Amino acid sequence: MQHRVAIGVALAIAVLPMPILAQVADGNFENGFASWSLRDATFQHAAGRTCANAAYDPSKRASSTKKASSPALGRVARVTPDIHYAPGTWALCSELEQTIYVPMGKQLKFVARIGEGIHDSHYLIEAGTLSVVAIVGGKATTLFSQNGYNVECLNGLFPCPAYRTHVLNMSPYWGKTVKLVFRGGSTVRNGQLGGISYPSHAYIDNVRLE
Secondary structure, three states: OHHHHHHHHHHHHHOOOOOOOOOOOOOOOOOOOOOOEEEEEEEEOOOOOOOOOOOOEEOOOOOOEEOOOOOOOOEEEEOOOOOOOOOEEEEEEEEEEEEEEEOOOOOEEEEEEEOOEEOOOOOEEOOEEEEEEEEEOOEEEEEEEEEEOOEEOHHHOOOOOOOEEEEEOOHHHOOEEEEEEEEEEEEEEEEOOEEOEEOOOEEEEEEEEO
């Protein structure tokens, strides 16, 4: 009888549903973009065209960029494409995407920085943008939006761009599967003889659910 009871308990345990393990994979980008879909869009500025409605292509970038400074650690993701050098005014857009399950009580946390600390730049500086979008059932909702610039912060005259921690409310998505998108964008202007302006890149790191 004890043997039968043991078998019954073992079978009951075996059929229990496995817990859903919900965490952002490679959220610290130490493995590059291995668990992310990465897409870029570079196009000439035109009325009505934005990073939000751009036609994206899979990016050929294989790894993230090292820009370590607290609270970012090790490798971070640059969410803006490389500079485009052809004459004209060009929009530079990137999207990082991953599908996640959001457990009850969890919020989305990440660190981000827009722009670089520069010294004596002879370029005009274009704004950089970063947004976070959640997509469920084809409906997209912007959870976060920020812009910033490269800053000439020589001798501490201006605060240099720094990584800051952000916490986003995910309560509308508790118990749901969400397509999570980080979207970065900037602009570059080129003349016939070279660059006129310089983009401000966006960086993210330590993306997690807590």
